[in-house]
Amino acid sequence: MQGFTYVKDVAKVGEGGLVTVRGWVYRKRVTGGKIFIVIRDSTGIIQAVVSKDNEPVFKKAEQLNIESSLIVTGHVKKEPRAPGGFEIHVIDIPWSFVGWQFPINEDAAKADSEYLLDMRHLWVRSRMMQAVLKIRSTVFGAIHEWFRGNGYYEVQAPMFITSAVEGGSTLFEVNYFGEKAYLTQSSQFYLEALIFSLEKVYTIAPSFRAEKSRTRRHLTEFWHAEAEVAWAGLEDMFTVTENLISHIVKRVLESNLDDLSLLGRKTEPLENVKPPFPRITYDEAINILNKKGFNLKWGDDIGADEEKALTLEFTQPIHLHHFPENVKAFYHRNDPSKPSTTLSVDVLAPEGYGEVVGGGERIYDYDELISKIRKFNLNPEDYQWYVDLRKYGSVPHAGFGLGVDRLVMWICGLDHIRDALPFPRDMRRIKP
């Protein structure tokens, strides 16, 4: 479309310029002889002024309500009283669509209520959601950019699967033409198959988990950025994840300062994010936490409270590695020099946000994998093709999964993961 100006560009047109802007009514204030309409588009907000002297247009403007759509033509005026310093003196409203009464008002918006989740199809228009969605877009773009810039191939794995990656109890069952199938919990196993073809692969896809989790960090459908690398080990995962995350944060700081500011997000914690990240072993973490008053025994998992306390000790994301065998899934390779631990790593986001990445070395030896599966009381037959990979030219390899929604949540400084994506799915919500 030609001849239209985005709101953010109106100021650039400058005093006296003629512009036509398309958008929606964000605020409307009527003061007798003048109507002030704050117009919102995808780029920002600007005030338009309609004077009563312009009778037919004034009548049209009177009809508009919140979130009505409109096109206005007018002259740009420098005006210190207007938000943003510029406003549009309206000559004409060549098109408008008067909406029904918009069901979201300031009270509801302030309350951060369940109502806003019911109204999510409309609430995505809010400036807060706009800011988050723009940052999210930067994040996804930066992930692709980093992987492609570092020699990875993007691959796609199926969403319909028949065997579990994580625990079987968290699978969503689907009726697949009369056969039992499930929605995937992770693309990891397929990525492991693909490294024998492409060596370095990544994917960004949804993962589904039927966890009955009612927390601010869990979704039943989340966006998972996963990578798998042949000939790689734990050390490589440290550098890959810290470089990837640093790159994403850098891109957001370059592209989304206005959005971060609108969200009230302080940028200092993000500016600290540079490789290398501190590396803490599980054993060290237990010591640090017990000194802080926790009472953890070796072999205990590090829970939400512990994770939070640990991240508050650092200003950077941290690498937490060498978890005990029993707290990590069967496919993690045990450390030959300390077999009770695994060559595993989690990345914990700072400021109490906690785990955003889980990964490490995978078992590449056939017999080792079979015995580990049995040790976890699982049936090797359920993992037939995954085990099969270890028969034909197996190689040491490592990989990880990044919870993109969790990363966005932390970067945006949000209280709840469901605000990190437009249409969240959790245990109790599948609409809108």
Place this chain on the structure above:
RNA sequence: GCCGCCGUAGCUCAGCCUGGUGGAGCGGCGGGCUGUUAACCCGUAGGUCCCGGGUUCAAGUCCCGGCGGCGGCGCCA
């Protein structure tokens, strides 16, 4: 699976403890105002007080049961 909380106008909530004519703000509608900033001022409409039962002269309020919803833990990304 475990712990805690809530249900009153379109929205956000007060009223419940200590039973006695259902309220406020925002939003809607009508009117006023020629520089508003979540505009303001005046007026006005709007209710299955979640449902059922009980106690009582009288229940939004007290008791019992049910339904619906929310927050957190565990698990994980």
